[in-house]
Amino acid sequence: MAVVRDLRVLLRLRDFRRLLAVRxxxxxxxxxxxxxxxxxxxxxxxxxxxxxxxxxAMAVLLLPYSLVGPFAGVLLDHWRRRQVxxxxxxxxxxxxxxxxVLMVTDVPKWLFYVSALCVTAVNRxxxxxxxAALPRVVDTDRLVIANSLSPTAGTLAATAGGGxxxxxRLVGSDSDATVVLLGAIVYLCASLSALRLDVQLLGPDxxxxxxxxxxxxxxxxxxxxxxxxxxxxxxRAARALGAMTLMRFCYGALLVMVLMLCRYAWSSSExxxxxxxxxAVGISGAGFFAAAVVTPAAAGRFGPxxxxxxxxxxxxxxxPALGLPFEPGPMLVAxxxxxLTTQGAKISTDTVxxxxxxxxxxxxxxxxxxxxxxxxxxxxxxxxxxxxxxDGRSVPLVILVAAVYAxxxxxxxxxxxx
Numbered sequence: 492m493a494v495v496r497d498l499r500v501l502l503r504l505r506d507f508r509r510l511l512a513v514r515x516x517x518x519x520x521x522x523x524x525x526x527x528x529x530x531x532x533x534x535x536x537x538x539x540x541x542x543x544x545x546x547x548a549m550a551v552l553l554l555p556y557s558l559v560g561p562f563a564g565v566l567l568d569h570w571r572r573r574q575v576x577x578x579x580x581x582x583x584x585x586x587x588x589x590x591x592v593l594m595v596t597d598v599p600k601w602l603f604y605v606s607a608l609c610v611t612a613v614n615r616x617x618x619x620x621x622x623a624a625l626p627r628v629v630d631t632d633r634l635v636i637a638n639s640l641s642p643t644a645g646t647l648a649a650t651a652g653g654g655x656x657x658x659x660r661l662v663g664s665d666s667d668a669t670v671v672l673l674g675a676i677v678y679l680c681a682s683l684s685a686l687r688l689d690v691q692l693l694g695p696d697x698x699x700x701x702x703x704x705x706x707x708x709x710x711x712x713x714x715x716x717x718x719x720x721x722x723x724x725x726x727r728a729a730r731a732l733g734a735m736t737l738m739r740f741c742y743g744a745l746l747v748m749v750l751m752l753c754r755y756a757w758s759s760s761e762x763x764x765x766x767x768x769x770x771a772v773g774i775s776g777a778g779f780f781a782a783a784v785v786t787p788a789a790a791g792r793f794g795p796x797x798x799x800x801x802x803x804x805x806x807x808x809x810x811p812a813l814g815l816p817f818e819p820g821p822m823l824v825a826x827x828x829x830x831l832t833t834q835g836a837k838i839s840t841d842t843v844x845x846x847x848x849x850x851x852x853x854x855x856x857x858x859x860x861x862x863x864x865x866x867x868x869x870x871x872x873x874x875x876x877x878x879x880x881x882d883g884r885s886v887p888l889v890i891l892v893a894a895v896y897a898x899x900x901x902x903x904x905x906x907x908x909x
Contacts, residue, residue: 498640506628509687511641513576514621516681518645520580521614522652523674524587525552528607530660531594531667533750534765542879545747546872551604555612557865572693575620576685579613580678586610587675591668621645624693650776652677657769661762718859721852727796728847732860734799734899735840736867741806741892742833743871745814749822751883757819767819771826778830785831786838795839800903802832802839807896814889 501507532548590606622642629637656670722729749771758764790798806829813825840860848856878888 501629501633501637501640504628506688506692507637509684510621510624510628510693511644512684513580513681513688514641514645515648516677516684517576517580517614517617517621519648519652519655520583520587520674520677520681522649522654523656523677524590524610524671525649526653526656527660527667527670527674528552528590529750530656530670530765533754533768541881542747542751542872542876542883545750546869546876547604548607549743549747549872550869551607552611553865553869555608555615557862557869559612559615569695571690572620572624572695573685573688573690575616576688577682579617579620580682580685583610583613583617584675584678584682586613587671587678591671591675594668594671595666618645620693627693653772654769657765661765661769715858718852718856721848722856722859725847728844728856730903731796731799731840731843731847732863734803734903735836735860736863737895737899738803738806738833738836739864740867740871740874741810741895742829743868744875744888744892745810745825745829747872747875748814748879748883748885748888749826751879751881752817752819752822755882756817756884771823774823775826775830778827778832779834781827782831782834782838786835789835790839790842795842796903798839799836800900802836803896803900803903806832807893807900810896811889811893814892815886817884 502511528551529548532544586606586609590603590610593603593606625637625641626634652674656673659670659673660667722732750768753764753768753771755764757767786798789801792798793801809828810825813821813828816822844856844860875885875888878891879885
């Protein structure tokens with residue numbers, strides 16, 4: 492297989508192997524920590540889980556990506572990237588250990604959320620640094636391959652870390668604090684792994700002139716605003732971005748509903764509810780993978796805009812049919828369908844945005860895209876918190892989500908033919 496051959500070539504590069512090890516350990520630890528945080532909020536016996544608590548947890552996990560993300564690159568251009576990996580992962584190991592302590596002590600909940608927020612905020616700098624450092628360990632001819640394989644490997648590591656957290660929680664320990672400590676250990680391993688890289692290897696080049704930090708931050712704000720104005724002048728890209736934002740909202744609202752159903756309606760025990768949640772997440776992930784396989788051909792057949800229409804229409808039809816019974820079997824089928832349609836629409840949106848905006852604005856517009864993508868998810872959790880009863884069975888929420896999907900399909904179809 493070409494992918495295996497390309498990976499084998501890259502792995503012959505010593506510094507690429509070392510940087511990849513940092514990525515795998517860092518993102519693996521992210522998977523462990525995030526699943527531990529979610530299971531503590533939703534399934535911990537000492538917590539009376541509510542949709543509002545789930546919404547708060549999602550805000551903690553996702554808002555740092557939106558608020559810190561656009562400025563991460565500015566700060567990274569002033570810090571040695573290798574030191575970001577060493578000290579960033581060490582800091583996350585210490586903060587995660589603090590989270591574990593807070594889980595087993597009687598403290599105000601806001602302290603727990605502040606601790607978790609700090610861990611996820613540092614994560615943005617580490618991920619941005621890993622992408623920025625890649626050209627320093629791979630030659631130009633292999634950079635495209637490395638940009639394709641390295642983030643994919645990191646995503647798989649995060650998935651494996653989340654799976655490990657589920658297994659440890661179900662089989663080895665009933666303490667979420669223990670799982671968080673496991674994540675802290677893996678963060679520490681990532682920090683130690685970064686020490687194998689030369690301190691100057693990953694840049695930035697100290698000889699290059701960089702703007703003063705305050706002016707650089709102000710320039711980032713101005714750049715984002717100019718990106719928004721440019722996007723407004725590109726209606727096709729703006730429509731696709733709006734459609735994806737709404738579909739991400741729908742997926743987030745349904746995820747909160749499934750969390751509550753797993754916790755209360757579908758199980759008489761914590762372990763069974765946790766197993767059902769893990770199964771639902773895995774099946775939805777399979778839908779994401781299926782989208783990666785199906786979308787190139789489908790987008791070629793219908794066009795990227797047309798494939799977004801198809802994805803939204805399929806979701807609008809099947810989501811209420813599978814969701815309204817509020818039974819595990821149909822809902823797991825819905826998890827696969829919505830994983831496929833959501834990711835299929837995202838891949839198409841990426842294509843539309845890349846092809847519709849000028850090259851000089853792409854970075855800024857994708858920063859705006861990143862903000863919308865995560866804020867919509869957090870907003871969906873907030874809306875679900877207002878509409879869901881404790882057991883998760885909400886007919887109005889299912890109907891609202893179907894209506895939003897249908898609105899997206901109709902709006903995109905109308906614009907496509909006008």
